[in-house]
Amino acid sequence: MDFLQLGSYTFSSRLILGTGKFSNTTVMLEAVKASGAQLVTVALRRFNREQLADDLFSPLKALPEVTLMPNTSGASTAAEAVRAAHIARELSGSPFIKVEIHPNPQHLMPDPIETYEACRILAKEGFFVMPYIAADPVLAKRLEEIGCTSVMPLGSAIGSGQGLATAEMINIIIRESNIPVIVDAGLRSPSEATLAMEMGCGAVLVNSAVAVSEHPPEMAEAFAEAVAAGRKAFKAGLMPKSSSAIATSPLTAFLGVNT
Amino acid sequence: MSSLPDWLTDDRDSAALAAMLDPLSSSSLEALAAEAKALTLRRFGRTMTLYAPLYLSNYCSSGCAYCGFASDRNTPRRRLEPDEIRRELSAMKKLGITDILLLTGERTNAAGFDYLQRSVEIAAQEMQRVSVEAFPMSISEYRALADSGCTAITIYQETYNRERYEALHRWGPKKDFIDRLETPARALEGGIKSVGLGVLLGLSDPGEDALSLYRHVRHLGRTYWRAGISVSFPRMRPQTGGYEPPFPVDDHALARMIFAFRIVLPDVELVLSTRESAAYRNGMAGLGINRMSIESRTTVGGYHDTEHNEKGQFEVFDDRSVDEFCSAMRAKNIEPVFKNWDPAYNGHAEGNSSILHLENREQCL
Numbered sequence: 001m002d003f004l005q006l007g008s009y010t011f012s013s014r015l016i017l018g019t020g021k022f023s024n025t026t027v028m029l030e031a032v033k034a035s036g037a038q039l040v041t042v043a044l045r046r047f048n049r050e051q052l053a054d055d056l057f058s059p060l061k062a063l064p065e066v067t068l069m070p071n072t073s074g075a076s077t078a079a080e081a082v083r084a085a086h087i088a089r090e091l092s093g094s095p096f097i098k099v100e101i102h103p104n105p106q107h108l109m110p111d112p113i114e115t116y117e118a119c120r121i122l123a124k125e126g127f128f129v130m131p132y133i134a135a136d137p138v139l140a141k142r143l144e145e146i147g148c149t150s151v152m153p154l155g156s157a158i159g160s161g162q163g164l165a166t167a168e169m170i171n172i173i174i175r176e177s178n179i180p181v182i183v184d185a186g187l188r189s190p191s192e193a194t195l196a197m198e199m200g201c202g203a204v205l206v207n208s209a210v211a212v213s214e215h216p217p218e219m220a221e222a223f224a225e226a227v228a229a230g231r232k233a234f235k236a237g238l239m240p241k242s243s244s245a246i247a248t249s250p251l252t253a254f255l256g257v258n259t
Numbered sequence: 260m261s262s263l264p265d266w267l268t269d270d271r272d273s274a275a276l277a278a279m280l281d282p283l284s285s286s287s288l289e290a291l292a293a294e295a296k297a298l299t300l301r302r303f304g305r306t307m308t309l310y311a312p313l314y315l316s317n318y319c320s321s322g323c324a325y326c327g328f329a330s331d332r333n334t335p336r337r338r339l340e341p342d343e344i345r346r347e348l349s350a351m352k353k354l355g356i357t358d359i360l361l362l363t364g365e366r367t368n369a370a371g372f373d374y375l376q377r378s379v380e381i382a383a384q385e386m387q388r389v390s391v392e393a394f395p396m397s398i399s400e401y402r403a404l405a406d407s408g409c410t411a412i413t414i415y416q417e418t419y420n421r422e423r424y425e426a427l428h429r430w431g432p433k434k435d436f437i438d439r440l441e442t443p444a445r446a447l448e449g450g451i452k453s454v455g456l457g458v459l460l461g462l463s464d465p466g467e468d469a470l471s472l473y474r475h476v477r478h479l480g481r482t483y484w485r486a487g488i489s490v491s492f493p494r495m496r497p498q499t500g501g502y503e504p505p506f507p508v509d510d511h512a513l514a515r516m517i518f519a520f521r522i523v524l525p526d527v528e529l530v531l532s533t534r535e536s537a538a539y540r541n542g543m544a545g546l547g548i549n550r551m552s553i554e555s556r557t558t559v560g561g562y563h564d565t566e567h568n569e570k571g572q573f574e575v576f577d578d579r580s581v582d583e584f585c586s587a588m589r590a591k592n593i594e595p596v597f598k599n600w601d602p603a604y605n606g607h608a609e610g611n612s613s614i615l616h617l618e619n620r621e622q623c624l
Contacts, residue, residue, distance in 0.1 A: 021304020
């Protein structure tokens with residue numbers, strides 16, 4: 001079997017689902033089930049212990065096949081993210097933490113400096129640290145060195161649906177990485193998820209594309225199939241691409257026959 | 260008299276907005292609505308974040324011609340004491356509210372900074388997110404307020420037309436146009452994470468005010484790159500005091516303005532309060548607007564003391580209960596979100612050069 005290894009956990013599904021932006025919790029749960037996702041992320045700020053109707057965490061925790069990965073969305077500094085990670089671990093019992101530090105609450109781009117700081121501390125504390133980062137190959141290696149479980153480069157701006165605008169950088173990150181690379185943010189269509197998996201991503205994380213679709217459970221299923229197809233293709237090995245045709249009079253004819 | 264800052268008169272990047280605001284422009288209202296809807300969906304999903312106002316005090320030292328709480332009105336004055344604030348918070352929590360906006364009038368001895376800070380501390384113990392709409396403060400006061408648990412400051416310029424502004428604000432500290440204009444920047448300097456801007460629609464030429472408001476948003480965004488910014492669209496309602504707005508903004512014009520702001524500011528929070536009717540708010544949900552107030556009581560003590568029928572600052576138009584409001588949102592396939600923040604993220608924001616603080620970071624963690 002082909003498993004995704006993250007920390008001490010193994011997953012057969014390589015689709016990770018985000019849980020924000022849905023029109024209601026029931027639809028969100030249906031989408032999670034339809035996606036077959038075994039790892040889902042939920043923002044600490046959507047944990048509501050006082051009003052269960054407003055709480056995303058409890059209904060997800062009730063799904064036995066799902067592991068929760070709390071995220072620190074809303075944090076603007078390393079200190080805030082570390083604080084949030086501690087609270088999230090206490091509430092969820094999950095060793096996973098998706099580190100999201102975006103000092104600008106409008107465009108939500110990850111802060112590499114604060115993210116590095118938070119990851120260093122949280123990895124030392126034994127979390128399975130999953131940082132959301134810009135597609136920066138050097139930052140990815142630095143995060144691997146300090147013990148992150150995975151790196152999660154954005155395919156394009158979060159919520160933008162611009163697909164794999166950063167494909168060139170993601171290719172370098174994948175080629176150089178010893179830990180799973182998970183494309184997080186920007187995917188709009190299942191075919192983009194297939195492409196990411198064909199490139200060798202360990203998994204993809206999708207939220208808006210499913211939540212904002214007219215029929216989230218169907219879209220979740222489509223992404224699951226697309227991710228599985230892309231992974232299968234990657235494992236099978238894509239035929240090599242050649243940019244030039246083979247000339248009928250070979251350029252190397254002068255070398256004669258190699259004996 | 261100090262002169263206007265350059266950013267306020269700089270029309271470099273407001274041409275697109277100006278074109279959309281023109282009712283005779285080529286872009287139809289329907290086309291603007293469709294674009295605003297798509298952008299809102301993309302950025303905020305199928306959700307509406309909710310908050311409720313809590314009037315702490317109606318003491319006031321300023322003479323705003325349009326306001327029911329102006330210092331020359333005969334309105335009975337009171338402020339909530341800590342126990343009363345706790346009772347209000349508890350009544351609000353029973354409604355599911357976790358995100359509140361604390362309001363006072365302009366600074367007075369009865370309701371000054373110390374009173375406000377104490378109130379923020381009390382509110383932060385009970386609520387997930389606390390914002391303040393009060394009086395202009397100093398940078399150090401804002402920093403203290405952030406460290407007491409205040410995340411956001413709402414401060415409307417009311418109108419960016421200086422002449423109109425000075426005529427309307429007849430006396431008191433609010434009369435200083437430039438001081439008011441510089442207040443959001445001071446809040447951000449002090450580490451308040453988010454500022455809410457707006458004009459009080461009806462006081463002055465709305466098209467001119469909208470362009471100035473947009474320039475203010477862009478100026479703050481460029482200067483304070485960490486700043487959260489939200490924009491509200493308060494329209495003059497019948498006020499205690501009976502002020503008739505000289506530049507009334509009709510439903511179509513307000514809708515056009517909201518759509519246009521969503522298009523030029525696709526990831527900024529746009530807010531619509533209970534000053535608008537239930538039908539209007541239902542219609543605008545998701546068409547640009549992503550944040551709304553609910554169950555607003557504009558009287559001091561209005562949540563726990565429902566017996567008294569004293570007059571609020573303005574008349575609430577949408578008086579639906581939380582349940583009624585949420586049902587209407589759900590019928591539109593929009594999830595009402597009560598908690599969209601966590602106190603883990605409270606405290607003052609880092610300055611613009613946070614990298615210098617890295618070596619001190621270990622101690623804070």
